[in-house]
Amino acid sequence: MSALSVRQVRSRYLILFGLRWLPAGLMIPVMILLMQERGLSLSQIGLVFTAQGLVVLALELPTGGFADALGRKPVLLAAWVVCLASLALMAVADSFWMFFLVWALQGVYRALDSGPLESWYVDATLAADPAAEYERGLGWAGTVVGVAIGAGALLSGGLVALGPVGPVSALTLPVLVAVVLQAVSIAALLALLVERRPASGPAALRASVVEAPRMVGQAVGLLRRNRVLLALVAVELFWGFGMVTFESLLPVRLSEVVGDADRAAALLGPAGSAAWLANAAGAALTPLLLRRLGAAPAAALMRILQGATVVGMGLLAGPVGVLVAYLACYAVHGASNPLHQGLLHRQVDGPYRTSVLSLNSMMAGAAGALGAVVLTALADATSVGVAMLVGAVVLAVAAPLYLPAWRAGRAAADGPTGPVGGPTGPDQALVGPGAVAGVPTSDRPAVAGAADRPA
Numbered sequence: 001m002s003a004l005s006v007r008q009v010r011s012r013y014l015i016l017f018g019l020r021w022l023p024a025g026l027m028i029p030v031m032i033l034l035m036q037e038r039g040l041s042l043s044q045i046g047l048v049f050t051a052q053g054l055v056v057l058a059l060e061l062p063t064g065g066f067a068d069a070l071g072r073k074p075v076l077l078a079a080w081v082v083c084l085a086s087l088a089l090m091a092v093a094d095s096f097w098m099f100f101l102v103w104a105l106q107g108v109y110r111a112l113d114s115g116p117l118e119s120w121y122v123d124a125t126l127a128a129d130p131a132a133e134y135e136r137g138l139g140w141a142g143t144v145v146g147v148a149i150g151a152g153a154l155l156s157g158g159l160v161a162l163g164p165v166g167p168v169s170a171l172t173l174p175v176l177v178a179v180v181l182q183a184v185s186i187a188a189l190l191a192l193l194v195e196r197r198p199a200s201g202p203a204a205l206r207a208s209v210v211e212a213p214r215m216v217g218q219a220v221g222l223l224r225r226n227r228v229l230l231a232l233v234a235v236e237l238f239w240g241f242g243m244v245t246f247e248s249l250l251p252v253r254l255s256e257v258v259g260d261a262d263r264a265a266a267l268l269g270p271a272g273s274a275a276w277l278a279n280a281a282g283a284a285l286t287p288l289l290l291r292r293l294g295a296a297p298a299a300a301l302m303r304i305l306q307g308a309t310v311v312g313m314g315l316l317a318g319p320v321g322v323l324v325a326y327l328a329c330y331a332v333h334g335a336s337n338p339l340h341q342g343l344l345h346r347q348v349d350g351p352y353r354t355s356v357l358s359l360n361s362m363m364a365g366a367a368g369a370l371g372a373v374v375l376t377a378l379a380d381a382t383s384v385g386v387a388m389l390v391g392a393v394v395l396a397v398a399a400p401l402y403l404p405a406w407r408a409g410r411a412a413a414d415g416p417t418g419p420v421g422g423p424t425g426p427d428q429a430l431v432g433p434g435a436v437a438g439v440p441t442s443d444r445p446a447v448a449g450a451a452d453r454p455a
Helices: 006-027 031-037 042-070 072-092 096-113 116-128 135-162 173-192 202-225 227-242 244-258 261-284 286-292 295-315 318-345 350-381 384-396 399-413
Strands: none
Touching: 006 072, 006 116, 006 135, 006 173, 006 261, 031 042, 031 244, 031 261, 042 096, 042 244, 042 350, 072 096, 072 116, 072 173, 096 116, 096 350, 116 135, 135 173, 135 261, 135 286, 135 318, 227 244, 227 295, 227 318, 227 350, 227 384, 227 399, 244 261, 244 295, 244 318, 244 350, 244 384, 261 286, 261 318, 286 295, 286 318, 295 318, 295 384, 295 399, 318 350, 350 384
């Protein structure tokens, strides 16, 4: 098959990225309420979520290195098949331990899925045209994911409103549709993702297993040598913990406000759709934020604003107030992710790209597991509102961690030759065989950032 053009690579990336998040859109409004319907308490739900976090923590880096060494397509295929199995099991799970297994499989899926598609897009774009600006497609991906999850959430709410169907409860219908859509995504992955690998078969697999630890070691070593990267990865600890508020606790908060779980799920369908459209709009504002503020200052501001929106979800009375704060939260979320990912991509080059993205995601996964336990237990002991306020504070206090990237960008801009060709220090250097001394990587104020990362 002939090499893909930059336009073809971008189109295939956006199609696959949208298909990857469509089943998630169906699940987001109902997954907490479904587990409650089947007898789990909030504390138990928090514990089953730790299965995902612990598995991601154990596998994130090895699978990232494996994807860099073996190839992105086989790792993505394995990830999406595991996701299909977990969704099928969720449709029938009816006990704590079955849901624990569901989320352990989700952890395997998240670890395998974290980074390969985005890395394939960036590297395939540069292979087609080394001078291409891949940031534009990464920014568009933020809009695509918002539309995909919004469409899934809207469909989910419609299915809940129509249900139940025979023995299938209203909250189970979206899970069954998600299973079908996940199978469609796998077929599209096989057809659309084209990857050139130097070798294949058992020998390549064995070589990749041997090579993956080295790739992981190189990625971890970057944190010791690059203060900007260390600070950016540390942001994920606060972000992952705080995201539990609007990803997991919001459905419970809305159910508490309206007084009925099925009615809350039906409201969350259109509300979730609107929220992810707001997310897409936030992502579309990324170029404006970059021009006006720069990536690092804008990213810091978004952390503070997102904390403020979560405070609104926890304190405002009535479903209208809660949902307005929810929409604002996702608009900020859509702007935050491209800014953060754009800064991250500028700190690493091709061979280690997936490993570094996995390292970043691993921090979020571990913190999310801790947040799920702490915030759900706090919600049981006090109230959902109090738990959301604690999560809001954690989100906001991550803002100063963008200071190293901001300083590095200013130092590069103040160099004798400007943004390109200026002095390069340990905080600006690219890492990998494609590195070019003198090209700062912490901040490019004129381009969009990377794809949205909903957990």
